[in-house]
Amino acid sequence: MALRIEKTFQVSAPIEKVWSLLSDPTKVASCVPGAQITEKIDDKTYQGSIRVKVGPSVTDYKGEVQILRLDPQNHEIEIQGKGQDVRGRGSASMTMTGKLAAPDNGMTRVTSTSEVNVVGILAQMGARVITEVSNIMFEKFSQNFQALLQQSADQPAVASAAVTPPEPIQPGSIAWQAIKGMFRSLLQALKGLFSAKA
Amino acid sequence: MQQTSPEIGGMGHSIKRKEDSRFIQGRGNYVDDVRLPGMVYGQMVRSPFAHARLKSISTEKAKQLPGVLAVITGEDLAKANLAWMPTLFFDKQMVLATGKVLFQSQEVAFVVAEDRYTAADAAELVEVEYEELPVLVDPHKATDPSSPILREDREEKSNHIFHWEVGDKAATDKAFQNAAVKASVHAVFQRCHPAPLETCGCVADFNSATGKLTIYMTSQAPHAHRTLFALVGGIPEQNIRVVSPDIGGGFGNKVPIYPGYVCSVVASLTLGRPVKWIETRSENLQSTGFARDYHMTAELAADGNGKIQAMRVKTLADHGAFNAAAQPTKFPAGLFSICTGAYDYPNAFCEVDGVYTNKAPGGIAYRCSFRVTEAAYLIERAVDVLAQQLKIDPVELRRKNFIRPEKFPYPSPLGWSFDSGNYEAAMNLALEKINYQELRKEQAEKRAKGEFMGIGISSFVEIVGAGPAHTFDIAGIKMFDSAEIRVHPTGKAICRMGTKSQGQGHETTYAQIVAQELGIPAADVVVEEGDTDTAPYGLGTYASRSTPVSGAATAVAARKIREKAKKIAAHLLECSEEDLEWEPGKFFVKGAPSKSKTIQDIAFAAYTNMPAGMEAGLEAVDYYDPPNLTFPFGTYICIVDIDKGTGEVKVRRFIAVDDCGNVINPMIVDGQIHGGLTEGLAIAFMQQIDYDESGNVQGGSFMDYLLPTAVETPHWETDKTCTPSPHHPLGAKGVGESPNVGSPAAFVNAVVDALAHLGVQHIDMPITPWKVWAILKEKGVVS
Numbered sequence: 001m002a003l004r005i006e007k008t009f010q011v012s013a014p015i016e017k018v019w020s021l022l023s024d025p026t027k028v029a030s031c032v033p034g035a036q037i038t039e040k041i042d043d044k045t046y047q048g049s050i051r052v053k054v055g056p057s058v059t060d061y062k063g064e065v066q067i068l069r070l071d072p073q074n075h076e077i078e079i080q081g082k083g084q085d086v087r088g089r090g091s092a093s094m095t096m097t098g099k100l101a102a103p104d105n106g107m108t109r110v111t112s113t114s115e116v117n118v119v120g121i122l123a124q125m126g127a128r129v130i131t132e133v134s135n136i137m138f139e140k141f142s143q144n145f146q147a148l149l150q151q152s153a154d155q156p157a158v159a160s161a162a163v164t165p166p167e168p169i170q171p172g173s174i175a176w177q178a179i180k181g182m183f184r185s186l187l188q189a190l191k192g193l194f195s196a197k198a
Numbered sequence: 199m200q201q202t203s204p205e206i207g208g209m210g211h212s213i214k215r216k217e218d219s220r221f222i223q224g225r226g227n228y229v230d231d232v233r234l235p236g237m238v239y240g241q242m243v244r245s246p247f248a249h250a251r252l253k254s255i256s257t258e259k260a261k262q263l264p265g266v267l268a269v270i271t272g273e274d275l276a277k278a279n280l281a282w283m284p285t286l287f288f289d290k291q292m293v294l295a296t297g298k299v300l301f302q303s304q305e306v307a308f309v310v311a312e313d314r315y316t317a318a319d320a321a322e323l324v325e326v327e328y329e330e331l332p333v334l335v336d337p338h339k340a341t342d343p344s345s346p347i348l349r350e351d352r353e354e355k356s357n358h359i360f361h362w363e364v365g366d367k368a369a370t371d372k373a374f375q376n377a378a379v380k381a382s383v384h385a386v387f388q389r390c391h392p393a394p395l396e397t398c399g400c401v402a403d404f405n406s407a408t409g410k411l412t413i414y415m416t417s418q419a420p421h422a423h424r425t426l427f428a429l430v431g432g433i434p435e436q437n438i439r440v441v442s443p444d445i446g447g448g449f450g451n452k453v454p455i456y457p458g459y460v461c462s463v464v465a466s467l468t469l470g471r472p473v474k475w476i477e478t479r480s481e482n483l484q485s486t487g488f489a490r491d492y493h494m495t496a497e498l499a500a501d502g503n504g505k506i507q508a509m510r511v512k513t514l515a516d517h518g519a520f521n522a523a524a525q526p527t528k529f530p531a532g533l534f535s536i537c538t539g540a541y542d543y544p545n546a547f548c549e550v551d552g553v554y555t556n557k558a559p560g561g562i563a564y565r566c567s568f569r570v571t572e573a574a575y576l577i578e579r580a581v582d583v584l585a586q587q588l589k590i591d592p593v594e595l596r597r598k599n600f601i602r603p604e605k606f607p608y609p610s611p612l613g614w615s616f617d618s619g620n621y622e623a624a625m626n627l628a629l630e631k632i633n634y635q636e637l638r639k640e641q642a643e644k645r646a647k648g649e650f651m652g653i654g655i656s657s658f659v660e661i662v663g664a665g666p667a668h669t670f671d672i673a674g675i676k677m678f679d680s681a682e683i684r685v686h687p688t689g690k691a692i693c694r695m696g697t698k699s700q701g702q703g704h705e706t707t708y709a710q711i712v713a714q715e716l717g718i719p720a721a722d723v724v725v726e727e728g729d730t731d732t733a734p735y736g737l738g739t740y741a742s743r744s745t746p747v748s749g750a751a752t753a754v755a756a757r758k759i760r761e762k763a764k765k766i767a768a769h770l771l772e773c774s775e776e777d778l779e780w781e782p783g784k785f786f787v788k789g790a791p792s793k794s795k796t797i798q799d800i801a802f803a804a805y806t807n808m809p810a811g812m813e814a815g816l817e818a819v820d821y822y823d824p825p826n827l828t829f830p831f832g833t834y835i836c837i838v839d840i841d842k843g844t845g846e847v848k849v850r851r852f853i854a855v856d857d858c859g860n861v862i863n864p865m866i867v868d869g870q871i872h873g874g875l876t877e878g879l880a881i882a883f884m885q886q887i888d889y890d891e892s893g894n895v896q897g898g899s900f901m902d903y904l905l906p907t908a909v910e911t912p913h914w915e916t917d918k919t920c921t922p923s924p925h926h927p928l929g930a931k932g933v934g935e936s937p938n939v940g941s942p943a944a945f946v947n948a949v950v951d952a953l954a955h956l957g958v959q960h961i962d963m964p965i966t967p968w969k970v971w972a973i974l975k976e977k978g979v980v981s
Contacts, residue, residue, distance in 0.1 A: 001890050001892060001894050002890075002891065002892075084327075084328065085246070086325065087322050087323070087324075087325065088243070088245075088246060088306075088324070088325065088326035088327075088328065089246050090246035090247070091246070091247070091328075091330060117892065118894075119246065119247060119248075119330070119892045119893075119894060120246030120247065120302075120894070121246055123890065123892065123894035124302075124480075124894055124895055124896070124898045124899070126896060126902060
């Protein structure tokens with residue numbers, strides 16, 4: 001199941017500050033719900049894990065994160081993550097390109113483009129569920145990321161792992177929110193239909 | 199055929215199904231109802247990957263969980279030479295994976311625990327390390343040099359399984375060269391699954407004191423399965439007893455032997471305790487025998503008037519990871535060569551290639567006599583495309599080409615001898631009932647207003663009742679079938695069969711055959727099936743073969759009994775046999791009807807007052823080898839209306855006219871037609887076991903693989919014509935599959951007909967609202 005996910009959000013911090021977090025995989029991982037970096041292999045390679053629970057299905061992906069490209073000039077980073085579920089429920093891989101831009105309003109715009117490939121039990125749920133799950137995860141990520149920016153502004157020395165412990169998002173909530181998300185898009189589609197008719 | 203009284207309830211009486219009183223009270227005895235002392239539970243560990251190398255399996259954590267008794271892996275089975283087992287079609291398949299896995303949900307390990315919950319928890323603790331391999335999903339790419347070779351166990355390093363062809367290629371090609379009109383259609387009959395209400399399962403019970411292994415299992419063919427267990431497992435056959443209890447739907451899904459059965463047997467042999475294994479719904483959909491997955495191209499050659507002259511068919515069959523098709527040995531594509539249909543033309547050529555892909559194994563006959571459904575769908579679609587091309591009404595094109603009634607027995611260009619038929623009569627009845635001409639007028643008016651209405655016709659022919667033993671066998675065992683009737687001293691009877699009902703109503707219909715032939719009321723006849731220790735040997739129930747084969751055996755066995763009964767009657771009435779005449783239920787002296795002996799009197803005498811020198815008892819057994827197959831047929835007409843806004847297709851009316859020869863129980867036939875039409879509706883509009891590019895199953899639960907409920911199901915109208923089979927003792931033909939075989943083309947033809955004026959010639963199933971809406975959008979009907 002291959003998916004392409006594009007997301008953008010804005011944070012109220014200068015671009016260099018945002019870049020210092022975005023270019024550090026341990027910090028980025030600390031913002032991803034359920035994820036953690038367990039070991040640094042070298043400057044570009046890390047080992048980590050992520051737990052995703054959708055309804056009754058828990059998947060604990062364990063694998064490697066690698067920085068494929070780091071471009072401080074243009075504030076671009078390309079990361080590849082690959083993992084297999086420890087109980088053999090499947091695998092997932094993701095190539096994410098993150099990019100920063102500074103519009104004139106003093107904010108920093110974060111744009112990420114991800115190619116995600118999921119194989120196994122999770123993938124059987126189909127794109128409609130996976131997309132919603134990734135939406136929820138990303139929303140949570142951007143909140144965490146902004147919180148981290150805030151905190152690092154106050155206390156620059158705090159280790160990122162202490163800031164947000166690797167808590168997976170609530171199992172019940174993720175399934176429920178995914179369903180809500182599906183209904184929301186359905187409602188929007190219906191609204192579109194009616195307004196087109198009107 | 200002599201008419202019996204309602205009290206006797208022979209053929210033609212709509213008596214209520216005997217089995218239903220226990221079913222509707224929830225008191226059936228299905229395999230999951232079997233509970234034995236000391237019974238433990240098995241759970242499969244399955245592969246999440248469609249193609250991956252097994253790097254390691256660690257069972258330690260699972261074994262440490264309290265309550266876990268054993269964890270079996272492929273390596274364990276390999277030590278007993280049981281890691282692989284033969285399929286029913288010249289292939290082998292893994293019981294538990296060794297080396298690599300070849301489809302998602304493939305069986306990797308089997309956990310046995312004191313209770314089902316512990317077994318499920320322990321299965322999660324089995325740690326399997328995989329190395330993912332490139333995946334082959336598209337059957338059209340199977341023989342590409344760039345595609346991975348899936349089956350490393352085979353000598354032939356290729357994903358190609360077989361090439362099979364039949365017919366006169368040269369003559370057919372020539373007919374095409376000279377044809378005024380050629381029509382062609384590429385139609386995919388998608389991968390679907392029977393999804394029986396009850397999933398597969400078993401209880402294996404090895405008694406180490408007696409050495410006897412009893413396997414309660416969801417089996418449509420208990421005797422054949424016993425023999426295969428004996429041959430493959432090396433257990434003496436007299437020590438194996440297979441019991442098929444009540445079965446909640448089979449539809450071909452319960453013909454193969456699955457790894458779960460084998461693992462349960464191995465576990466019971468090892469632990470000396472009964473082991474129960476029951477599939478979940480998703481396990482059933484994802485790993486057990488799928489149906490169809492035929493990628494077909496049909497061409498028809500015709501003259502300018504629409505007289506068909508030849509047919510050419512090329513098909514690619516996707517068999518998944520193992521060729522686990524349940525098919526007669528000589529027929530790698532089953533009876534697909536029935537694809538010439540109800541039409542009379544001299545030339546045809548058909549070729550089929552089978553390939554492996556990283557999908558669940560199978561190719562089973564889902565409510566189908568071995569690929570007849572695919573064949574009927576293909577020819578009925580092709581005929582409509584030809585009609586569209588010739589701008590002839592599809593009814594007229596069919597009428598012009600039907601095999602005439604006087605031409606039977608009809609030798610088909612692909613080698614079958616159709617026993618009997620009157621195709622036009624069935625079509626005329628359907629047209630009359632649905633008021634066809636009025637509908638065409640209505641359609642024209644609707645089109646003028648921009649509304650979409652379609653009329654679909656399907657005049658199918660089936661080939662069922664395998665089969666003559668000289669041509670048909672499953673894994674070497676000839677396809678006869680059997681019945682054994684014992685009449686008790688008080689005139690009641692028990693009838694035991696080589697077949698096995700999965701809901702078809704055998705306990706009623708076989709009793710009606712005995713009633714018809716012996717005059718013993720059907721209510722007094724018990725029918726027993728499924729226990730290999732008591733029933734006579736048979737090949738089981740699938741491919742609509744119960745009535746054509748075992749039904750015939752029942753009639754012949756009853757006639758043997760009647761012969762003996764006649765001798766006893768002559769003895770009792772002190773006359774010669776020649777002086778006696780039979781009417782259902784009694785023999786009487788010709789010209790003196792008051793001098794008579796009922797079958798009950800005779801039965802009592804068979805045990806108390808038999809003629810000197812005669813063996814006691816009144817019983818008979820028959821192993822029936824049919825001289826030919828039977829060829830049921832019919833015409834189905836479907837009317838649909840399409841909602842432009844949503845693309846939803848609504849079936850407004852559906853009329854099914856079936857001809858299955860003489861009918862045993864009209865109510866049961868109607869029930870079969872209703873059920874099969876509902877399945878056909880689901881296939882046409884809702885169902886597909888799809889895979890994404892990584893081999894993830896996309897139809898692996900009822901969330902994605904939809905079943906029609908009463909809400910989606912239209913009102914079915916049924917009727918019948920009757921053209922008896924000339925060679926069947928009762929003139930019957932078999933009917934269970936007709937609606938599933940005949941209806942998909944009627945649904946699709948109706949939708950295509952609704953859109954034909956836009957230039958649409960074909961739409962592949964399932965015809966979802968999205969597909970229809972996309973066509974309407976592409977054609978500029980909606981924006």
